[in-house]
Amino acid sequence: MGKNILLINNGYPSEQYPEYTTYIRSIEECLFASGNSIDKLVISFDRRITPPYKIYKYILFWIKCLTIRTTCETIYINHLPFAWPIILNPFIGNKRLIVHWHGEELTGNRKFLTIARRILVRFVRNAHNIVPSHYFGRVLKSRFGEAEMHVSVSPSGGVDIERFRPAKSNSENFVIGYASELKRDKGADILMHLIEHKHEIEIATGRKITFHIINYGRDAEYYMGRMQQTDMSCCKVFDRRDKSQMPSFYNSTDLIVFPSIRESLGLAALEAMSCGVPVVAHNICAFPEYIKPGVSGELVELCTSELEQNRAFLTAVVKAIKSIDTYAPRQVVEANYSQTSVISFYRKLFEDL
Numbered sequence: 001m002g003k004n005i006l007l008i009n010n011g012y013p014s015e016q017y018p019e020y021t022t023y024i025r026s027i028e029e030c031l032f033a034s035g036n037s038i039d040k041l042v043i044s045f046d047r048r049i050t051p052p053y054k055i056y057k058y059i060l061f062w063i064k065c066l067t068i069r070t071t072c073e074t075i076y077i078n079h080l081p082f083a084w085p086i087i088l089n090p091f092i093g094n095k096r097l098i099v100h101w102h103g104e105e106l107t108g109n110r111k112f113l114t115i116a117r118r119i120l121v122r123f124v125r126n127a128h129n130i131v132p133s134h135y136f137g138r139v140l141k142s143r144f145g146e147a148e149m150h151v152s153v154s155p156s157g158g159v160d161i162e163r164f165r166p167a168k169s170n171s172e173n174f175v176i177g178y179a180s181e182l183k184r185d186k187g188a189d190i191l192m193h194l195i196e197h198k199h200e201i202e203i204a205t206g207r208k209i210t211f212h213i214i215n216y217g218r219d220a221e222y223y224m225g226r227m228q229q230t231d232m233s234c235c236k237v238f239d240r241r242d243k244s245q246m247p248s249f250y251n252s253t254d255l256i257v258f259p260s261i262r263e264s265l266g267l268a269a270l271e272a273m274s275c276g277v278p279v280v281a282h283n284i285c286a287f288p289e290y291i292k293p294g295v296s297g298e299l300v301e302l303c304t305s306e307l308e309q310n311r312a313f314l315t316a317v318v319k320a321i322k323s324i325d326t327y328a329p330r331q332v333v334e335a336n337y338s339q340t341s342v343i344s345f346y347r348k349l350f351e352d353l
Helices: 022-033 051-067 080-088 111-119 121-126 134-144 188-196 198-205 220-228 243-251 267-274 306-322 329-336 339-352
Strands: 004-012 037-044 074-078 096-100 128-131 150-153 174-178 209-214 235-238 255-258 279-282 297-300
Touching: 004 022, 004 051, 004 080, 022 037, 022 074, 022 339, 037 051, 051 080, 074 080, 080 111, 080 121, 096 121, 111 121, 121 134, 128 134, 134 150, 188 198, 188 209, 188 220, 188 255, 188 306, 198 209, 198 306, 220 235, 243 267, 255 267, 255 306, 267 279, 267 329, 279 306, 297 306
Parallel strands: 004 037, 004 074, 074 096, 096 128, 128 150, 174 209, 174 255, 209 235, 255 279, 279 297
Antiparallel strands: none
16 A cells, blocks of 8 residues: 655756756656655745745745645655754654655765754664665765664666667767766766877777767866867767757767766666666776676776876776677666666565555
8 A cells, every 4th residue: 555755855847947856756756656645845946046046945945844744654855954954843753754865965065964964863863764876875874873774775766768768870980978067076087088089099999989978067168178179070069968868868879988986876877878878987986886897888996096097997998899799788777777676666665664
């Protein structure tokens, strides 16, 4: 028998911005598909967002978190530090509490987050926690210092494998894709190294190389400027894609490089894999959980210097290009990271709670 669930999040897609926090809509859809009914307490994103208006929206959201009386038997909270007044709500004492962790709210170092996590320790230890990867489960337990915490692993909403499916476009060149933000901690410097050493990759593989890049991110202007100082003829630059356009982007590529050094899961890598595109990433965070060398991509060990790291990543890319016909990345997603897998997870979770 399904549960009545109050889904709380400090963001939700709107008509103007349907691609904003889409993972929350995916979670909602999976909760519903697993037989539950859903009420929501969220902040919908709209075009009027400015710092004062954002503060106003948060104040209203926090007041509702503090005062809401719900008939739902389960409260499902995403990004708990941003919904912190819920712990002071006097009407939730007999509710089942689920906290879903996604990223910055657990790992961020902003003073607000540091203080909020200290306040939330007892609440978190008494709740059932969900994390997107085993790696992030270890981070959670290290943050709150409790080995006996209730923790389950489920990719945030999972991958829609019907939307993200292989539909390869024909290209004479071998296309290396980069779908992350253009900023340093996402590995944009490694991307630049690959572009600058394109001819070396071509000599090593015997393939003509093209790069597909999405022009977005905090440092996009800086990196686009650097690219213009190189041979831009090898780069095809796309405007920022919404989620509905990402399958065609992945299917325009033969290999995705994902050199990020901080991810709780790396959903973009899984979406690419669902389209049949192998991924090269560092051997850190959650990547080793689904990037299996020779099966779904290649992993690169961390090196002590930036020069060594760039070279190691280039070597792995060359290896992946030479082995490109041997990979089967979609099978990994179908087995453990699809929305169907998430729906099954929720059914079992609510049977056991």
